Amino acid sequence: MSKIVLSKQFIQNTVKLALNEDLFPDGDVTSDLLNNNKIINCNIIANENALIAGVSFAKETFNLIDNKIKFKILKNEGSLVKKGSKIANIKGNAKNILMGERVALNFLSHLSGIATKTDMLKKKxxxxxxxxxxxxxxxxxxxxxxxxxxxxxxxxxxxxxxxxxxxxxxxxxxxxxxxxxxxxxxxxxxxxxxxxxxxxxxxxxxxxxxxxxxxxxxxxxxxxxxxxxxxxxxxxxxxxxxxxxxxxxxxxxxxxxxxxxxxxxxxxxxxxxxxx
Incomplete structure (x- = not known):
C-alpha cells in the first residue's frame, strides 16, 4: 500500500485549504468587530469520551493564522480521554483564535471520531x-x-x-x-x-x-x-x-x-x- 506520510508540509497544505474554505473572500467578518489587541486564554475541551486524533491539524490552524498564538498540547495524539478533559490550551489574539476555532475543532472532531470508533471495534x-x-x-x-x-x-x-x-x-x-x-x-x-x-x-x-x-x-x-x-x-x-x-x-x-x-x-x- 502507498505509504501515508503526514509531513509538516502536508498538514499545512491541508489546513490552508480548510481555512480558505472558511475565510474566502472577506475573512471572519464577525470576529473583525473585536478589539484586535485583546489577548485571551482558552482551552479545547472534550464533551465526551474519546481517543484523540488530529491535534497537529488543530495546532497548525492557529499557527497559520497567527504564529504568535501559543498552542500547548495537554493530551497527546492517541490518548484516551474522558468527558471534560482539556486537550489543549491556547493563548493569543482573541480575533485570530476565534477565526481558527471551527476549522481546528472540525479536524479534531472528525479524526477523533474515526480513531475512537476504530479503537472501540478493535477492542471487541x-x-x-x-x-x-x-x-x-x-x-x-x-x-x-x-x-x-x-x-x-x-x-x-x-x-x-x-x-x-x-x-x-x-x-x-x-x-x-x-x-x-x-x-x-x-x-x-x-x-x-x-x-x-x-x-x-x-x-x-x-x-x-x-x-x-x-x-x-x-x-x-x-x-x-x-x-x-x-x-x-x-x-x-x-x-x-x-x-x-x-x-x-x-x-x-x-x-x-x-x-x-x-x-x-x-x-x-x-x-x-x-x-x-
Whole structure:
C-alpha cells in the first residue's frame, strides 16, 4: 500500500485549504468587530469520551493564522480521554483564535471520531485486524486513513494502483477464473485480493496463486465453510454490514481481517468545544 506520510508540509497544505474554505473572500467578518489587541486564554475541551486524533491539524490552524498564538498540547495524539478533559490550551489574539476555532475543532472532531470508533471495534475483536476502505470523503483520504491508524486499525489499499482487488462487478463483467489468472500473470509484485460472495465462486479460484480472499456479505455459517475450503492457502478478510452490534460474532472465527467502510464514510464526530 502507498505509504501515508503526514509531513509538516502536508498538514499545512491541508489546513490552508480548510481555512480558505472558511475565510474566502472577506475573512471572519464577525470576529473583525473585536478589539484586535485583546489577548485571551482558552482551552479545547472534550464533551465526551474519546481517543484523540488530529491535534497537529488543530495546532497548525492557529499557527497559520497567527504564529504568535501559543498552542500547548495537554493530551497527546492517541490518548484516551474522558468527558471534560482539556486537550489543549491556547493563548493569543482573541480575533485570530476565534477565526481558527471551527476549522481546528472540525479536524479534531472528525479524526477523533474515526480513531475512537476504530479503537472501540478493535477492542471487541482481539487480534483480528480492523481495516478501512476507499469509502472516504474526496480529498480527505490520507487524513482519514491516518486517523484509522491512530485508532489501532490497518489501512487497506490507498488507491486503485496499490493492489489488484477483483470485486463483484469485475466478476460480473468477466469470468472469475480468467480475470484472477490475468491478475496473477501481470501482478508485478502487487498484492492480489479476490472478493467472493458465495462458495461457488470461491471453489473456482482455489489453487490459484494470490494472497487474500475477501468474503463479502456471507453468513457466519458460510464463512466457516469457506475457511475449510481455503485451508490456510490465503489470508481471509470479511466485509459487509459489520458494525459495533454484530462484530463480536466474528471474534472466534479464524479470519485475519475485517474491512469496514463505515469507519470513514459515516463516522460520528467527537464533540469538542473551545472555552474561554
Amino acid at each position: 475483536i482481539g487480534k483480528i485486524k480492523i481495516c478501512c476502505t476507499r469509502k472516504t470523503i474526496p480529498n480527505m483520504r490520507v487524513v482519514q486513513k491516518y486517523a484509522v491508524k491512530v485508532g489501532g486499525g490497518t489501512n487497506h489499499r490507498f488507491n486503485l494502483s496499490d493492489e489488484y482487488l477483483v470485486k463483484d462487478n469485475h466478476i460480473a463483467s468477466s469470468n472469475i477464473y480468467d480475470v484472477v489468472s490475468l491478475a496473477i500473470k501481470n501482478k508485478k509484485r502487487k498484492k492480489i485480493t479476490v472478493e467472493v460472495d458465495n462458495l461457488s465462486q470461491l471453489k473456482k479460484i482455489i489453487g490459484l496463486n494470490f494472497e487474500t480472499v475477501l468474503l463479502d456479505n456471507m453468513s457466519i455459517d458460510d464463512i466457516k465453510k469457506a475457511i475449510k475450503i481455503i485451508k490456510n492457502k490465503h489470508e481471509i478478510e470479511v466485509s459487509g454490514n459489520i458494525n459495533q452490534k454484530n462484530i463480536s460474532k466474528y471474534k472466534n472465527i479464524k479470519i485475519d481481517r475485517i474491512s469496514i467502510g463505515s469507519l470513514t464514510h459515516s463516522v460520528k464526530s467527537i464533540d469538542y468545544k473551545l472555552e474561554i
